[in-house]
Amino acid sequence: MILSDSTGLKNKAHATKLVGAGRRREWTGAVVNPPVWRASTHLYVSTKDLAEGPRRNEDGRFFYGRRGAPTQWALCDALTEIEPGAAGTVLYPSGVAAIAGVLLTLLRPGDVLLMTDNAYDPSRAMGRGLLHDLGVETRFFDPLDMSAYEALFCQKTRAVLLEAPGSLSMEVCDVPALARIAREKGAVSVLDNTWAGPLGFAALDKGVDISLMALTKHVGGHSDLMMGCASAGPELYAKLRQRAQQLGTVVSPDDASLALRGLRTLNLRLGQETASALAIAEWLSRRPEIAQVLCPMLPGSTGHEFWKRDFTGGCGLFSFTFKGGDGASRNRFIDALELFGIGYSWGGYESLALPIEPSHYRTCMAWPPRGGDPQDCHGVRLSIGLEDPNDLIADIEQALARMQGS
Ligand SMILES: *Cc1c(COP(=O)(O)O)cnc(C)c1O
16 A cells, blocks of 8 residues: 555655655545645644653654644655655755755855856855855856866865756766765765756765755746755754754745645656757757757767766756857847747746856856857757647747848
8 A cells, every 4th residue: 555654665766756755644644645734833732742842853743833744744755755865855935045044054154165156146146145244155166177176175165066957058067076076075065956856866876965956946847836945864954954943944835735746747747848858959959040059968068978877867958059149139039939938947837938148157167168159158048848849849940030030
């Protein structure tokens, strides 16, 4: 019988795990999904019971609303289930809140954080703002330059923030090697694993200490939810959990329920998106208007060999640059798209397009990447959704024609 506890899922495939994960009978009762437990107050049966409350501050025990209730616990359980090597998962009200919660757990005044130069821009802003104000210094590194990275460590380096592939420019780095060096130097490695998620990259298994992601993206999957999470082994999980409690971090049971719903179809959506994105990336790479297609699944893209070696899946998010042209022609292309929305975020069921200028968000990495022609600096990021890929290609083709005014 499924349910009860999820240990029976341990050696099962992703698709099977995603169906059973987090569905404990004591949380779901006789229905399939855990109900939305709206709760601030948890009631105790006696003052004796109450007196034991704070002492039994464990996962899956009723205490007070800030520690969650079965809807959130079921989501944590499910996320832990799909992250090999995780002892537990902490939820945060957004992906950025997860990054903040993790870094505020690890760093003290005087510490140095090494951050990959192609990190998500709000992570960079956190280094320059929040962490700087707290007396933590952030140093950026090129994750493709191992010797420069290794040389950057000092006595005060406490943590390393990685992201693979990098935001916007999509380079895949050698995460296991970068994490191993961090460990040798006595620093904690953190991976923003939003792109692949645990189904596509088993971060802890590959030597990363803390794996975080924006559930807003693929787990939510329907563009109607903001949430983040971080998973780790026993020691770091306990620290993350304690710091989240000190910060008063909570997520609503309604949102946890939506995230659980998204999780059930995650494997299917990722598989379809990956196949569609690769087909579109291949088509784009043959077009004369396009300079570079920056897609980890596409042979020849930067770090494709690491993607092939370390990843078990992809997703629908990739970028490309135009040959020459200017910002206005690039924007004409995006405005001419009919099936792509224009907006931030990604990983929803619907396709999106976004103009990108990564040079604004880089300290030491070049844009355009890989020695691309400096003229070819106008980029677009696509988030491929669940539409038919041939319709998306036809849409891109007509937008390319309209960009050129034909
Ligand atoms: C979107 C995103 C985040 C932040 O998630 P929010 O839920 O929007 O705060 C973090 N990392 C990456 C790589 C992202 O794309």
